Every structure is written in structure tokens, then in C-alpha cells.
């Protein structure tokens with residue numbers, strides 16, 4: 712019998728199928744792991760934006776985690792949209808209660824259209840309670856700035872902020888450069904637990920179809936960690952995966968369209984020493 716590693720996303724749903732739990736499960740399926748989900752919030756969302764959302768009662772988050780812990784063997788886990796401080800704290804308690812394997816924290820704050828997916832006063836809870844549990848933390852540029860109360864204006868700033876995130880307790884850090892101002896390349900900075908660091912660069916695709924890129928990246932890291940890859944290799948594969956899904960566009964919806972999860976791993980990613 713084939714035993715596929717079981718992995719978990721603790722996040723919000725996207726009715727439009729492009730981001731959140733839906734992006735995570737599609738990524739996990741493509742990376743040959745068995746995806747499971749603890750739903751923290753339900754969003755009414757499409758490619759045009761987030762129309763509404765509601766967080767689950769924390770008790771139901773507890774119960775979903777207990778359901779998994781009493782039956783499945785979760786080998787790696789990620790967090791995404793966590794809504795507010797009460798839910799961040801609830802998820803942290805569950806992560807301490809159960810062994811769900813290496814944890815990738817995607818500190819989701821704002822959706823592409825500008826909707827807040829995390830209450831402003833919950834950022835401190837993410838920083839103080841969740842980030843210290845992270846095997847890998849994967850902020851985009853604005854999220855990295857908020858977590859460290861810094862401003863990033865260049866690559867040196869990304870490096871400094873990476874170290875600041877490690878000082879907050881994350882073992883490994885990937886700062887995503889999707890929101891950066893390099894028109895030609897999407898540059899991400901990676902700082903590993905042993906202090907070594909590298910850049911991942913891919914040609915920037917000129918497209919509005921980038922809904923769910925961060926979720927997809929962190930879900931792929933989670934899948935790769937569950938199949939026994941090193942953190943560095945998991946991150947490199949995730950960059951190749953997400954780059955492929957951006958490059959080979961598909962047409963869905965009228966706004967910030969979703970990614971193409973059927974795309975091949977991109978061969979256009981380059982690794983540079985930091």
C-alpha cells in the first residue's frame with residue numbers, strides 16, 4: 712500500500728479557489744502528499760477581492776485539531792490566515808498540544824486587493840507567540856516590516872530584517888520579494904538556522920494572475936519538508952513550483968487570477984550566495 716505523508720494547513724478558505732486552504736490543498740496534491748485542513752476562517756472571496764469573512768468559533772478550531780491528532784500522522788504543517796489575536800493564540804495552543812511536525816508560518820496579513828485578513832492588534836501575537844514556533848517563516852516585504860517594525864528599502868534591508876526575524880525565534884527565514892521594486896526579477900532572501908544565507912531569483916512575470924502565490928509557496932515548503940527534504944531544498948523547490956504556476960498562466964475570473972497548479976517546476980530560478 713502506498714503511504715503518502717500527511718500534511719496540514721491551518722488557514723482560511725477562499726471561495727474563489729485561488730488562495731488560502733484551496734491553494735494549499737492543490738499544491739499538496741501536486742507535490743504528492745496527502746493534504747488536510749483546519750479551517751480557521753471562511754472568506755467570501757473571488758479574483759476581485761474579499762467580500763466578507765467570518766472566523767470559526769475557537770472551540771471548532773480545537774476540535775478540528777483534535778480530530779486530526781487522534782487519527783492521522785501529520786508530518787508537517789503550515790499556518791496561513793488566522794484572522795485575529797484570539798485565533799492566533801488558539802492555533803498556538805494547538806501547535807504546542809500536538810506534534811504536527813515542522814511548522815511553516817506564512818504570516819498572512821493583507822489580501823492582494825487590500826482586505827485585512829489579520830487584525831492589526833494580532834500582529835504582536837503572531838510575532839511573540841507564533842513566530843518562535845516556526846521552523847520556517849515566510850513573510851512578504853510588508854509583513855516582514857510589520858513583524859520587525861523596520862522599513863525595507865533595498866536588499867541589505869532584507870538581509871537585516873531576516874536576521875531580526877531569526878532573533879524573534881524563527882529557525883529559518885524566507886523573505887519574499889514579490890512586492891519588491893525590481894522590474895525584471897522576483898528576488899527572495901533565505902536565511903537558514905546555521906546562519907548561511909542565499910538569494911533565490913526568478914524572472915518577474917508581467918501578470919495580474921498572482922493570487923495565492925504566498926500560500927502556494929508555503930504549502931509547497933510544507934509538502935517538501937514532509938517528504939524528508941532539507942529546509943534549503945524545500946524552499947528551492949517551492950520557489951521553482953510557484954514560479955512555474957505564475958509563468959504558465961490560466962484564465963479564471965476578472966481580477967487577480969489564480970495560479971496554474973498543473974504547471975511544471977520552473978527551470979528559470981537561480982540561486983546566489985548572500
Ligand SMILES: Nc1ncnc2c1ncn2[C@@H]1O[C@H](COP(=O)(O)OP(=O)(O)OP(=O)(O)O)[C@@H](O)[C@H]1O
Nearest residue numbers: 851887888889890897914915916922923924925926
Ligand atoms: N510577478 C511575479 N513573477 C514572478 N515571481 C513572483 C511574482 N510575484 C510574486 N512572485 C514570487 O512569488 C512568491 C510569493 O511572493 P509574494 O511576495 O507575492 O507573496 P505574498 O504577498 O505572500 O502572496 P499572496 O498574498 O498572493 O499569497 C515569491 O517567491 C515571489 O518572488
Ligand SMILES: Cc1ncc(CO)c(N)n1
Nearest residue numbers: 723724730731792822923
Ligand atoms: C483565505 C486567504 N488566505 C490567504 C490569502 C492571501 O493570499 C487570501 N487572499 N485568502
